[in-house]
Amino acid sequence: MIILGVALLSGSLLIGTFIGNLVGSLLGVDANVGGVGIAMILLILSTNLLARSGRLRPETSAGISFWSGMYIPIVVAMAATQNVVGAVTAGPVAVVAGVAAVAVSFLLVPVLARVKTPGIDEPVEVFAEEA
Amino acid sequence: MDALVSTLQDNDLVVAFALVGLVTAIAMLISKVLTRGKFQASAIAIIIGLVLAYIGGVATGGEDGLADLSLFSGIGLMGGGMLVNLAIVATGFGASFEEMKKSGLGGIISLVLGVVLSFAIGVVIAVMFGYSDPVDLTTIGAGTATYIVGPVTGAALGASSGIIALSVGAGLVKSVLTMVLTPFVAKYIGLNNPRSAIVFGGLLGTTSGVTAGLAATDKRLVPYGAMTSTFYTGLGLLLAPSVLFFAVRTIFG
Structure with a gap:
């Protein structure tokens, strides 16, 4: 199911962002410190784990690959909103x-x-x- | 006509998808016809995006580029922090954790050096232009790190709004230049492997500039650059109003 991949990606981002915000408040800065990096590590580790036990189905991967493929278009949109x-x-x-x-x-x-x-x-x- | 406008406004995110698709198609055509494929379509598309942002800014006087035109408000959602972060994390799928570990030390050094160096350059340039107040110097230096660190530091230290605007300007120049120049200089600075991308992310730090610049160079580099640049703003916010401010006050106070 494609949604499983999207959910895995979203869950990784939510956990990473939460940890990044916690680190930020521990350091006393109002910012997300490294959240995206932590999320990326979570995604890499969890997909590797699933792949090793043969449970990473092609459809699940497709849900992640789609958003990876949307990266450049999203960056073009981001460029169009820069000051x-x-x-x-x-x-x-x-x-x-x-x-x-x-x-x-x-x-x-x-x-x-x-x-x-x-x-x-x-x-x-x-x-x-x-x- | 009203019906058309309201259709577009009610479906703003869909309009954004269609518009970016159109921009990409034009960029592919330019890449193929004008540069014979020498220059990547994605780099051209990002530059067209920046031009559209300029047009939007001039037309509305706002700060969000094209997204300030109500017809194109969906661009703001599509290119906003939430979807950008989701897509950046997705690019990590297939990236190698081993490669990241291999470059850990270089990444950490580049992060600390990147923040301190950009800050110092901002301070030195400000001194050369006649600024001497430690708060002003620190705020401009912080903005040269990123346009988020500048205003937060300035507000914490009580800098004037003119100085804060200047610090945001320095960060914006850095971000836009990084987006535009990276694909051109990539070859000369060895930006073709995970380690140099990790170092690049730590040194430049501006997440939008780093991730867009790497996307325009080679998309496979994006997760590595994002890995370090995601820590940069936080580190800047930590260092600029504290250690770096004390250093500036000691030297120029």
């Missing part, structure tokens, strides 16, 4: 600060990508260019 006018008319301080932060962060990606977690020597998977 772009605010960004464009933000004034020189904001523009220079934003540009500099992005440029320096980009430059540091290849530097920090070399950091290895101690004890793990296997190389990371590299994605081939999409056709």
Whole structure:
């Protein structure tokens, strides 16, 4: 049943968001700290568990895959609701600060990508260019 | 005509699905005809989305882009936090937990460094533009981290509304630039594997910018970048009004 996949996804998000809010209030900040990340881990672990015992049916997967496939369209909608006018008319301080932060962060990606977690020597998977 | 308008308004989420589908179709056509497939349709679609947001903002003077036009209010629901989070988590389906563990240390370092570095850059730029009050500097630095951290920090420290608006502006510039530039620079910064995506998410931190930028580059990278960027705003909210503010006050106070 497709709804089982959608429900598993929704349940993961709800639990993750709840934990993220709890972490936020423990730290004294009014924000969801890492909720989406926790939800993602819950989804990965639960689907792996189901798959290992052979109980992850194709229809269940389809309920999750559909929302994964809707990700880019949803991001396009998100882009269409950004305060772009605010960004464009933000004034020189904001523009220079934003540009500099992005440029320096980009430059540091290849530097920090070399950091290895101690004890793990296997190389990371590299994605081939999409056709 | 009234009947048409009310049909569209009553079915706003459905209108949003149709509109985004149309935008995607146009983007695919542009990608194929104008760039001969060299430039991904999803990147073009996201840029068209930003252009539509600009048009919506100019037309209404609002802050929610196209969603401020009542005919397109469904875009706000479709691109709002709830469905965005649901779809981001769904992209984690099929992602490798092992790959995430392999890059744990780099992810944590990039998160802390990302928040502190963006903050410091914001502060330095503000000093160069003649700001000297520690509260103003901290608020602008916090906004350079993300546009959520800026106003929350500014409100906590009692910054003026002009400074808070400036901090939001810095965060918006960062977010929009990340969305637009990531697919262009991805090749040059090695953004083609889970580890660099995790580091990227931690360094840039703006969840909307990171996840949209990675989507426009290669959708398989999205869950890894989302994994770290989801902690960034919380960390920023924790550090900016406290440790980072004290540091700024010590140096410039």
